[in-house]
Amino acid sequence: MSWLKSAASETQITHGERLWLYVLAGLIMFLLVIPTVIVIPMSFSDSQYLEFPPSNWSLRWYDEYLETPRWIKATFTSLKVAVLTMLVATPFGTMAAYGLFVSGSRYGKAVFFLLMTPMIVPVILIAIGTFYVFGKVGIVNSTLGLVMAHTVLSVPIVMIIITSALRTYDLNQERVAQSLGSTRIRAFFEITLPQLKFSILTAALLAFLTSFDEVIISIFLSGGGNSTLTKQMFSALRDYIDPTIAAISTLMIVLSTGLMLGLQLIGGKDKGQ
Amino acid sequence: MADIVTHPDEALNARQLRAAERRETFTLLALTLPAMVAIFLVIVIPVGWLFSLSFLDGSGKLSLANYQKMIEYKSYIRVFKTTFNVSFMTTFLCIVIGYPLAYFLSQIPRKYVGLFMLTVLLPFWTSLLVRTYAWLVMLQRNGLINNFAIDLGIWDAPVKLAHNLNGTLIGMVHIMLPFLVLPLYAAMQRIDRNALQAAANLGATPVQAFWQVFVPLSLPGVVAGSLIVFVLCLGFYVTPAVLGGGKVIMVSMQITAILEDQFNWGAASALGVVLLVSTFAVLLLASRFLKLDAVMFGRR
Amino acid sequence: MTSDRTASLSISVTELTKTYGAVYALNSVSIDVKAGEFLTLLGPSGSGKTTLLMAIAGFNRPDSGQICFGDTDVTVMPPHKREVGMVFQNYALFPHMSVFENVAFPLKLRKIPADEKRQKVMEALATVQLSDFAERRIDQLSGGQRQRVALARAFVFGPTILLMDEPLSALDKKLREEMQIELKQLHRQLGVTTVYVTHDQREALTMSDRIAVINDGEVAQVGTPRDIYNAPANSFVASFIGESSFIPLDRDAGGNLLYDGVKIAKLPAGQTADKWSLVIRPERLSLVPPKAKPSSKKLYFKGHITELVYQGETALVMMKIAAGQSLVARMNTRAGDAVDTLAEGQSLTVSIDKDDIITIPGEAA
Numbered sequence: 001m002s003w004l005k006s007a008a009s010e011t012q013i014t015h016g017e018r019l020w021l022y023v024l025a026g027l028i029m030f031l032l033v034i035p036t037v038i039v040i041p042m043s044f045s046d047s048q049y050l051e052f053p054p055s056n057w058s059l060r061w062y063d064e065y066l067e068t069p070r071w072i073k074a075t076f077t078s079l080k081v082a083v084l085t086m087l088v089a090t091p092f093g094t095m096a097a098y099g100l101f102v103s104g105s106r107y108g109k110a111v112f113f114l115l116m117t118p119m120i121v122p123v124i125l126i127a128i129g130t131f132y133v134f135g136k137v138g139i140v141n142s143t144l145g146l147v148m149a150h151t152v153l154s155v156p157i158v159m160i161i162i163t164s165a166l167r168t169y170d171l172n173q174e175r176v177a178q179s180l181g182s183t184r185i186r187a188f189f190e191i192t193l194p195q196l197k198f199s200i201l202t203a204a205l206l207a208f209l210t211s212f213d214e215v216i217i218s219i220f221l222s223g224g225g226n227s228t229l230t231k232q233m234f235s236a237l238r239d240y241i242d243p244t245i246a247a248i249s250t251l252m253i254v255l256s257t258g259l260m261l262g263l264q265l266i267g268g269k270d271k272g273q
Numbered sequence: 274m275a276d277i278v279t280h281p282d283e284a285l286n287a288r289q290l291r292a293a294e295r296r297e298t299f300t301l302l303a304l305t306l307p308a309m310v311a312i313f314l315v316i317v318i319p320v321g322w323l324f325s326l327s328f329l330d331g332s333g334k335l336s337l338a339n340y341q342k343m344i345e346y347k348s349y350i351r352v353f354k355t356t357f358n359v360s361f362m363t364t365f366l367c368i369v370i371g372y373p374l375a376y377f378l379s380q381i382p383r384k385y386v387g388l389f390m391l392t393v394l395l396p397f398w399t400s401l402l403v404r405t406y407a408w409l410v411m412l413q414r415n416g417l418i419n420n421f422a423i424d425l426g427i428w429d430a431p432v433k434l435a436h437n438l439n440g441t442l443i444g445m446v447h448i449m450l451p452f453l454v455l456p457l458y459a460a461m462q463r464i465d466r467n468a469l470q471a472a473a474n475l476g477a478t479p480v481q482a483f484w485q486v487f488v489p490l491s492l493p494g495v496v497a498g499s500l501i502v503f504v505l506c507l508g509f510y511v512t513p514a515v516l517g518g519g520k521v522i523m524v525s526m527q528i529t530a531i532l533e534d535q536f537n538w539g540a541a542s543a544l545g546v547v548l549l550v551s552t553f554a555v556l557l558l559a560s561r562f563l564k565l566d567a568v569m570f571g572r573r
Numbered sequence: 574m575t576s577d578r579t580a581s582l583s584i585s586v587t588e589l590t591k592t593y594g595a596v597y598a599l600n601s602v603s604i605d606v607k608a609g610e611f612l613t614l615l616g617p618s619g620s621g622k623t624t625l626l627m628a629i630a631g632f633n634r635p636d637s638g639q640i641c642f643g644d645t646d647v648t649v650m651p652p653h654k655r656e657v658g659m660v661f662q663n664y665a666l667f668p669h670m671s672v673f674e675n676v677a678f679p680l681k682l683r684k685i686p687a688d689e690k691r692q693k694v695m696e697a698l699a700t701v702q703l704s705d706f707a708e709r710r711i712d713q714l715s716g717g718q719r720q721r722v723a724l725a726r727a728f729v730f731g732p733t734i735l736l737m738d739e740p741l742s743a744l745d746k747k748l749r750e751e752m753q754i755e756l757k758q759l760h761r762q763l764g765v766t767t768v769y770v771t772h773d774q775r776e777a778l779t780m781s782d783r784i785a786v787i788n789d790g791e792v793a794q795v796g797t798p799r800d801i802y803n804a805p806a807n808s809f810v811a812s813f814i815g816e817s818s819f820i821p822l823d824r825d826a827g828g829n830l831l832y833d834g835v836k837i838a839k840l841p842a843g844q845t846a847d848k849w850s851l852v853i854r855p856e857r858l859s860l861v862p863p864k865a866k867p868s869s870k871k872l873y874f875k876g877h878i879t880e881l882v883y884q885g886e887t888a889l890v891m892m893k894i895a896a897g898q899s900l901v902a903r904m905n906t907r908a909g910d911a912v913d914t915l916a917e918g919q920s921l922t923v924s925i926d927k928d929d930i931i932t933i934p935g936e937a938a
Contacts, residue, residue: 009380010469013479025377028370029392032450035407036399038417042410049415092308099304103297111305117316122508122552124525125545128532129319132326152315155308172665175632178652179659180679180730194669213400215511216525233402237515241409249403256398284637285588286648293649294634 036253043246061247070232071248077222078212078229081143085150085211090204092151093158094196098188100159101166119156123216126152131220141223149217154207161206165199198267205263209256320549327543339543349527349544356523359438359513360506363445364453364499370446371453372495378454379461397451405515408444409435412516436518444516445506452505453498460494461487500559504552524548581766582643582733583608584629589638591624591790598624599635600790606768608643611760613769613777616787617813622770623738625787629768630736631655642734658727658765660737664719666711672698672722673707679730697729700759717748724756728763735767741776753779774814778802786810808935811852818900819937820851830932832872833895838932846934855889855903857929860911861922871924874900878919888912892921 004016015022043061045054065071096115100108118126130149131140139145169192177187193200218228229248236242330338343349374393378386396404411417412435419431434440464487472482510525517526524544531541584606591599598621606612614622627633629640631652640648647655667675676697680690698704701721711719720740727735741749741756757780760767771777777784778798786793786801786809793813794806805811808819823831828840830849837851858874867873876894883906890902890912902923904912915921 009479010466011473011477011479011482017479021373021377021380024373025389028374029389032396032447033392035404035411035447036396038411039403039407092311096305096308099301103301105298105302107302111302111309114312115305115308117312120504120552120556121316121320122525122545122548124508124510124528125320125323125549126316128528128541128545129323130315132538133319133322148311149315152311155311159308170663170665172661172663173667175630175652176659176661176665176726177667177678178632179630179655179657179736180726181653181656181682182678183653186682191667209398213402215402230400230402233406234511234515237402237406237409241406241413245406246410249400249406252400252403256400257395260394260398284590285639287637289649290634290637297634 039246039249040253043243043250045243045246048243061244064244065247065251068244071229071244073225074227074229074232077143077226081146081150081228082208082212084143084147085154086204086208088147089151089154089158089207090200093155093203093207094162094200096155097159097162097166098192101163102171115159116156118152123153127217127220130217134221140221141226143226146218146221146228147211149221150211150214151207153214153217154210157206157210158203161199161203162196165196169195201266202263205259209259213252213256323542323545326538327546329539331539339539342540343543343547352522352524352527352544353547355521356507359441359445359521359523360503362442363449363506364503366442366446367449367453367502368495368499371450371457371498374450375454375457375461375494376491378458379464393451393454396447401448401511404448405444405512408440408447409515412440412443435516436520438517438521440516440518441513441521444512445509448512449502449505452501456498456501457491457494460497461491464490496559496562500555504555507552507555508548580733581609581764584734584766584768585639585641586625586629587639587641589625589628589635589640591621591628591633591635597790599628599638601638602787602790602792604785604792604795606766608766609764610782611757611767611769611780613771613781613784614787615771615774615777615784615813616793617772620787621790622772622787624790626736626738626768626770629734630657630659655734656732657734657736658730658732660720660723660727660735660740662739662742664723664740666719666722666726668711670711671707672703672709672711672714675711675722676726676729678726683730693729694725697725700728700762701725716744717752720744720752724759728765733766735763735765737767737769739771742771742773749776756780778814786813788813803931805852805931805933808850808933808937811850811931811933812937816855816901816903817931818853818855818898820853820898820900821936822849822851822932824849835872837872837927837930844934848934848936850933850936852931852933853900853925854929854931855901856887857925858900858902858904858923859925860902860904861924862911870927872927872930873922873924875922876900876920878915878917878921881915881917890915890921890923892923 004019005014007013008015008018041054044057044059046056046058046060047054100112100115126149130145134140134142134145173191173195174184174187177191178184182190213230214228215230215234218231219234222228222231229252233245233248236245327339328335328337330336378389378393381389413419414431414433414435416435418434422428423431434443468486468490469482472486473479477485508525509523510529513521513523514526514529517523522530525548528541528544528548531537531544586602586604589599589602590597600621602621602625604625614625616622624633628635631647631650635648638648639646642655667678670678673694676694677690680693685693695704695707698707701724703718703721703725706714706718706722711722714722720743723740737756741752744752753776760780769777769780778801781798783795783797784801785795788809794801794810796804801810801814805814811817812819820832822837824840824847825831828842828844829836830838830840830851832851861873874892874894876892878890879893879899880889880891882889882891886906887903888906890904892900892902894900900923904910906912
């Protein structure tokens with residue numbers, strides 16, 4: 001195969017000489033994807049022990065999921081919290097990113113550091129800390145508490161995405177708009193915001209997923225009838241390997257992968273214009 | 274003509290201009306207020322409270338009893354040792370496995386990167402719990418890995434891969450790998466290709482060019498990625514809890530256990546404070562050697 | 574369109590200072606732009622010319638000083654109230670809007686009714702010869718077309734002042750030269766006070782009514798293109814505009830400037846600089862035929878040729894004259910010209926009319 005003899009890089013090493021790298025990388029990528037993928041067929045296995053490949057195919061674990069009120073209630077709780085988190089974290093984070101980016105003030109660095117603390121402080125500490133403080137105020141085991149905590153977890157991610165979008169954006173457009181008579185706010189909403197649409201959508205989606213997939217804080221801040229899906233799953237995992245989890249996992253994989261792939265497709269169409 | 278206020282020792286209009294500047298900066302920084310208030314309520318106050326709790330003993334008096342206990346009880350020291358060990362090992366394995374993958378991604382033509390990158394991003398998008406569960410199932414005695422290995426003759430009897438350190442490491446490496454590969458890939462992308470051409474031109478073989486030019490230039494990316502992985506491992510809870518089978522006890526698990534069993538806030542918060550301080554220490558050390566924000570977000 | 578336009582305003586900048594940390598981007602700059610004139614701010618990168626333009630537009634806040642448009646003090650006025658039209662170097666068009674929507678934007682902000690808005694937009698597009706492009710998207714336009722849309726958008730709402738920050742620098746040479754003429758004509762047609770920033774001295778000389786040469790945050794000289802070229806006030810202006818050779822002069826007790834013992838000029842009273850230079854523009858030098866009689870109206874330089882550089886329409890003759898100084902002459906290369914007979918190493922005498930001599934305080938920049 002002549003491709004094997006062609007150059008692969010600036011140092012003129014050939015593809016053939018590098019074949020081991022391609023095989024190794026392929027293996028690693030396979031191992032990265034396999035666990036996630038394998039859950040899907042396993043969820044259709046009839047047996048209690050989730051064999052692969054399944055000897056008998058059935059939908060019993062999906063039925064189990066849909067017919068257990070505990071699971072369904074938890075799903076709704078998780079969805080509710082995730083949607084609320086997305087609706088709060090996205091504007092909070094976008095405003096903060098914009099304000100910091102445009103102001104260029106010397107306090108900017110300190111503010112930025114403060115806003116990044118959710119990424120630096122170990123989540124377990126946030127979990128027990130809020131468990132204690134919210135407990136004193138009476139909002140443990142409430143939607144409000146959970147949404148607040150998840151919002152704070154999501155804000156740094158939103159900020160990173162929006163900040164990097166602003167870096168490639170030509171801020172001169174806002175200046176021009178101002179010179180033409182527009183106030184700063186109007187320039188932001190009419191000129192900048194439409195052009196940041198895709199990044200804001202990405203940020204919103206990641207805020208949603210961050211909240212939906214979040215485990216530790218949910219363990220502490222939600223309980224009983226208000227448990228999130230992740231908390232229920234975790235409890236089930238600790239005690240025994242409930243096969244229903246395979247079905248739920250598959251649904252979660254489909255949800256997050258579907259959302260992210262859908263986003264990439266929209267992004268591709270936008271750029272194609 | 275508008276009034277001009279002149280002060281004998283101040284330049285023309287300087288006062289008004291400064292005031293206008295302050296107003297504008299204030300308005301812009303005010304946009305960060307909602308986020309800052311939220312962070313204050315969710316992080317600053319709770320963590321601060323934990324801090325103060327750690328300095329109170331059982332009867333509510335100010336004391337260092339909790340910290341003393343930590344040094345005395347061997348189990349606490351063991352927990353920290355385990356945490357650091359697991360974190361180091363995970364980070365090391367991530368570098369060993371992640372570097373070839375990042376290198377591969379940086380070498381293939383741009384148009385294929387998106388496709389292969391999906392394999393790195395897919396785990397990223399899937400819930401942590403789902404991935405941990407998948408490993409639990411795969412690593413069982415009669416799970417996928419064991420059956421596969423026995424069929425191929427790699428080993429004869431089922432090896433215990435779950436509910437121990439092995440399982441924990443496997444699970445954590447899988448979770449952490451994208452956190453290393455992504456910044457490392459970004460750093461490798463920024464390496465000037467001309468440098469490799471120059472090396473070849475000056476007489477370096479491809480292998481020499483790789484080790485003497487490429488690898489050193491990629492090191493900041495390695496350090497950045499390792500830092501993220503290490504810091505995340507320190508505080509990690511879910512995966513060791515599920516895959517460790519109770520044998521691998523990390524700090525976060527210990528904290529939770531103390532609260533669940535004894536409801537001892539003093540001890541739990543003391544452990545938490547030490548965890549926080551270690552995390553900050555690691556980051557501070559690294560920031561001495563790196564411009565962290567430049568490496569993570571690219572040159573400003 | 575000009576009938577309902579308000580008269581354009583003068584701009585006066587007084588003691589404007591802007592620092593970035595310890596660096597003075599603008600150092601107590603004062604300058605006046607007459608109503609309706611085309612003034613160019615000319616200078617090298619980092620000279621402060623763009624900083625000054627942005628301060629006039631309101632996009633950076635100076636540390637101190639005053640800016641007035643006509644009788645109005647706009648020093649602390651926010652940019653969106655200043656009624657200036659602005660063209661940026663990279664045009665800053667709105668990519669998510671069509672050409673029409675871009676140009677209509679300032680009118681929409683001023684709540685101009687739809688019919689009038691359409692009329693004004695189409696008139697503006699006609700002025701920049703883009704009438705057929707109203708519905709196009711921005712990414713479908715070429716560089717020159719985008720530049721014209723940016724222009725149309727800047728004057729469609731009838732501003733009294735127009736500011737332009739190196740608008741032609743992204744275009745290739747030929748297009749740039751065409752646009753320079755077009756902009757000059759547009760200015761004549763609109764009659765709006767225009768402040769134009771560029772680092773290209775040829776562009777400044779071509780387009781401006783007056784030029785302000787800026788260096789290191791200060792105004793080096795303000796004058797018409799002719800004044801700037803023929804009578805530079807200092808060594809910076811002399812070396813930045815045109816090519817020149819600098820020759821040190823002696824100053825005698827009586828306040829005369831001497832070259833080689835010959836009196837060149839008498840200094841007016843009050844000139845305190847003790848170092849002076851002779852500035853020779855290369856195209857003002859002529860070859861002296863061997864048999865020519867010396868004239869008292871000319872100054873002569875004797876030396877030998879170090880290098881000859883053929884450049885198409887002209888050739889550079891580089892010489893070393895007495896006292897080791899360099900002198901550069903630029904000669905036409907028409908067939909039969911004496912330049913053809915020259916060779917490197919050859920002895921040569923050149924002359925310049927005393928009227929074409931420029932003297933400046935200081936030494937070569």
